[in-house]
Structure formats: C-alpha cells, structure tokens
Amino acid sequence: MYCYDFQVVLQEVPGEISLCFTISGCPLRCEGCHSPFLWKKGSGAKLTNKEYRDILYRYFGFATCVVFMGGEWHKKELIAKLKYAQKQGYKTCLYTGEETIDPKIEAHLTWLKTGKWDFKKGGLDSKTTNQRFIEVETNKQLNHLFLK
Numbered sequence: 001m002y003c004y005d006f007q008v009v010l011q012e013v014p015g016e017i018s019l020c021f022t023i024s025g026c027p028l029r030c031e032g033c034h035s036p037f038l039w040k041k042g043s044g045a046k047l048t049n050k051e052y053r054d055i056l057y058r059y060f061g062f063a064t065c066v067v068f069m070g071g072e073w074h075k076k077e078l079i080a081k082l083k084y085a086q087k088q089g090y091k092t093c094l095y096t097g098e099e100t101i102d103p104k105i106e107a108h109l110t111w112l113k114t115g116k117w118d119f120k121k122g123g124l125d126s127k128t129t130n131q132r133f134i135e136v137e138t139n140k141q142l143n144h145l146f147l148k
C-alpha cells in the first residue's frame with residue numbers, strides 16, 4: 001500500500017479530528033477526477049506498519065478518527081490497518097468511489113463514503129450528489145452534516 005499524502009483533517013468526518021491517508025492506485029478513473037495523480041500504482045511512499053503505527057501513536061489523545069482515501073484495492077492490508085486503528089481506540093472511515101465495498105472491510109468501519117465523483121452532481125456538500133456518507137452500524141445516511 002502506497003500513501004500519496006498524509007494530513008490531519010477536520011472536514012472529512014464531521015465532528016472528528018482525522019488522520020487522513022490518501023492511497024495511490026485508484027482504478028476507478030472517474031471523469032473529471034480531481035486527483036488523477038492517484039491513479040498510478042506505487043506513487044507516494046510505502047506505508048509501512050511501523051510508520052502507520054508511529055503516526056497513530058503520535059496523535060493519540062488529539063486525533064479521534066483514521067480515514068483512508070481509497071485503498072480498498074489492498075483489501076487485506078486495509079483491513080489490518082483498520083483493525084489496528086480500532087484497537088488503539090480510533091474511529092475509522094473509508095472514502096471510496098465504489099457504490100459498495102467488501103463487507104469484510106465494512107466490518108471495521110465507523111463511517112463509509114461511497115460513490116464516484118460526478119462533477120455535474122457535486123460532492124457531499126451538494127444536494128444533488130450521488131455520493132453517500134453513511135454511519136455503518138445503523139446504515140444511516142448523514143449527508144446533511146456536509147451541507148452549508
């Protein structure tokens with residue numbers, strides 16, 4: 001799993017301070033993709049377990065959630081990383097362009113964002129979006145939290 005970018009973010013999961021890992025190798029190729037540099041497999045740096053664990057340790061008590069921007073194409077590795085985050089007391093979230101993901105991944109998520117980017121419909125902050133932000137346990141859609 002290669003990580004193109006790591007940031008601490010405030011808006012991706014409302015109400016949470018999130019450690020956000022952007023994973024390269026996205027196979028979806030949405031028309032008008034805002035980040036086509038993520039299509040290439042292996043761009044960025046390898047996200048080793050040590051580095052990942054060190055980041056989670058460093059931000060413990062400050063950040064509350066771990067978010068993956070993609071990475072579902074590395075199923076086993078993603079599940080292991082989500083499990084580790086949960087074990088450390090973090091909530092978890094995945095942003096995917098897919099409509100559904102493997103239930104084995106979903107079992108380790110607090111929230112899931114689904115749906116391809118469609119520039120005509122807009123993102124989560126648009127009323128016409130095709131994307132969904134879901135609380136996994138209840139299957140409740142929480143898109144309203146993104147509307148301004």
Ligand code: SF4
Nearest residue numbers: 026029030033097117
């Ligand atoms: S899912 Fe995101 S990164 Fe992947 S092609 Fe679509 S917009 Fe680009």
